[in-house]
Amino acid sequence: MHLDEKSARAFRLDLQAARENAIKDAEAFEGIIHAIERLGSFLLGRIEALGPYQPPLKDLAELSALASDIPSEWRELHTPFDLLYNEVKNARNDALHVGAYARHLTIHAIELAIVLEDALRIKETNLKEVKKMETTVSDFMIRNPVFAHSWQPISIVRQIMLTNSFSYLPVAMGDGKWRLVSDLAVAKYLQGCSNAKRKKRLATSLEEAMEDKDSFPSLDDAVCIHSSATIAQALNQSGGKPLLVTSKKAGSEIVGFLTPFDLL
Incomplete structure (x- = not known):
């Protein structure tokens, strides 16, 4: 079957989600393999094992270029697609999937996902160019965004950041505005104090912590961008920090966020 821009995008996001999950869990290679199998069965037009895909x-x-061109020039850093695919396929068929072995398989599965994601991104872009459609923020933004509220304690802000590997977390302020809290701000607030004081600060709401200007750095105002904005516009506005994505259909609600990392 042939990929159109919508299916290319759907499979790219499927692989991306599986890869991000594998990064959090060093033995979660199966999610990536299942995503590859779904893509392979779509392209082949029938359900088979990894080999026929x-x-x-x-x-x-x-x-x-990551499939063969870059590996041919930087073989010590990049593995060619065929070799990478065979390593994942053969390792998946082995019975022992624990410990260091599973982590090794996960690394190869992540590398394989990165190659296929890049190819799907190129495919999607090429198809859009044929239809004279421009790639927009909505094509790369993270949907169902995770954010904190100013009334929540520092403990939950810290937990959300650690769980999702966030460097910045959007915060919904009581005044209807959005701000960004950084991992640096939370670290500065919690480190270098006694255990008793740290315990108290963990239980302090973000709003109260912000009033302690000597200990808690001020939060940056979040920059919002419309989902129909171009990638070039997003990169120009980012400043290295996440952009909050809005949509006319959602009113004042944030429908996603976009970071420079998502555009790599």
Whole structure:
């Protein structure tokens, strides 16, 4: 079957979600493999094992320079697609999937996902260009955004950041505005004090912590961008920090956020 821009995007986001989950769990390679199997069965037009999926997946992967061009020049840093795919396929068939072995398999699965994501991104862009459609923020933003509220304690802000590996977390302020709390601000607030004081600060609301200007750095105002904005506009407005994405259909609600990391 042929990929259109919508299916290319859906499979890219599927792989991205599985890869991000594997980064959090060093043994969560199965999610990536299942995403690859879904893509392979779509391209092949039938359900098979990993082996028969390799030819159509390779054809897709070759859209990306990461499949063979870059590995041929930087072999000590990048593994060619065929070799990477065979390593994942063979390792998946082995019975022992624990400890260091599973972590090794997860690393290869992540690398394989990165190649296919890049190819799908190129495929999606090429299809849009044919239809004279521009790539927009909505194509790369993180949906169902996670954010904190100013009334919540520092403990939950810290927990959300650690759980999601966030450097910045959007905060809904009581005045209807959005701000960004950084991992640096939380670290400065909690480190270098006694255990008793740290316990008290963990239980302090973000709003109260912000009033302690000597201990808690001021929060940056969040920059909002419309979902229909171009990627070039997003990069110009980012300043290295997340952008909060809005939509006319959602009113004042935030429908997603976009970071420079999402555009790599």
